[in-house]
Amino acid sequence: MRKPDGKIVLLGDMNVGKTSLLQRYMERRFPDTVSTVGGAFYLKQWRSYNISIWDTAGREQFHGLGSMYCRGAAAVILTYDVNHPQSLVELEDRFLGLTDTANTDCLFAIVGNKVDLLEDGTADSQEKEGVGPGVAGGGSSGSPKVPKQVQPEDAVAFYKKILKYKMLDEKDVPAAEQMCFETSAKTGYNVDLLFETLFDMVVPVILRQRAQGPPQTVDITSYKTPRRTRSGCCA
Numbered sequence: 001m002r003k004p005d006g007k008i009v010l011l012g013d014m015n016v017g018k019t020s021l022l023q024r025y026m027e028r029r030f031p032d033t034v035s036t037v038g039g040a041f042y043l044k045q046w047r048s049y050n051i052s053i054w055d056t057a058g059r060e061q062f063h064g065l066g067s068m069y070c071r072g073a074a075a076v077i078l079t080y081d082v083n084h085p086q087s088l089v090e091l092e093d094r095f096l097g098l099t100d101t102a103n104t105d106c107l108f109a110i111v112g113n114k115v116d117l118l119e120d121g122t123a124d125s126q127e128k129e130g131v132g133p134g135v136a137g138g139g140s141s142g143s144p145k146v147p148k149q150v151q152p153e154d155a156v157a158f159y160k161k162i163l164k165y166k167m168l169d170e171k172d173v174p175a176a177e178q179m180c181f182e183t184s185a186k187t188g189y190n191v192d193l194l195f196e197t198l199f200d201m202v203v204p205v206i207l208r209q210r211a212q213g214p215p216q217t218v219d220i221t222s223y224k225t226p227r228r229t230r231s232g233c234c235a
């Protein structure tokens, strides 16, 4: 298997729909999911590049693994549920710090999922297009519709906080409006747009990294244990 050229990581609280978004994009369906244990990845060929997309567990007990998955990431998708404001708060409180191990020029996308549950019909326009053979119940019908709990402006404000946290200048990064998405893994609304916008943005990052030469990492397989002296560690 060819080594991935770039890495994208999905982060966010449990139940926001990370696994469902990835399965909707990669498998074109919306199957029943079980809460993720640890992490898993898909490989996506985009143009001539191999991009790995990592799905992580949102459950608290796996929190420690998050920064490991983010290591060297070219982009991070911070996912919340538009019906649960706390899931956006958690991104700031619990998940943003995990991205410290990502590339210095890592891109950030903020994704509000489950818009099919909203009474404003946000996800209806692309519903047919997004419905794949695996959709349970065929789209959003059947679920009681609710008013939106998290507004797009809240996501934009969070994006700006990320820039502050990373000490990035707004003019050096993509605009908030370009990086904040509302999606439905259930209907497929905006799911292709999300992933493919990111792939297109990640390719120049990959090319830039290649031009800078190989990453400065330590190859632990070539590490030799120092020979112990006869008198022990304190000699």
Ligand SMILES: Nc1nc2c(ncn2[C@@H]2O[C@H](COP(=O)(O)OP(=O)(O)OP(=O)(O)O)[C@@H](O)[C@H]2O)c(=O)[nH]1
Pocket: 012, 013, 014, 015, 016, 017, 018, 019, 020, 021, 031, 032, 033, 034, 035, 036, 037, 056, 057, 058, 059, 113, 114, 115, 116, 117, 143, 183, 184, 185, 186, 187
């Ligand atoms: N209505 C609706 N339900 C969704 C959507 N996306 C996911 N779900 C449901 O939300 C629940 C959780 O989805 P998952 O994709 O497993 O959530 P997750 O973020 O991967 O959760 P963890 O693996 O525990 O971190 C499942 O019952 C999904 O069917 C969506 O866009 N709309």
Ligand SMILES: [Mg+2]
Pocket: 018, 019, 020, 033, 034, 035, 036, 055, 056, 057, 058
């Ligand atoms: Mg999951």
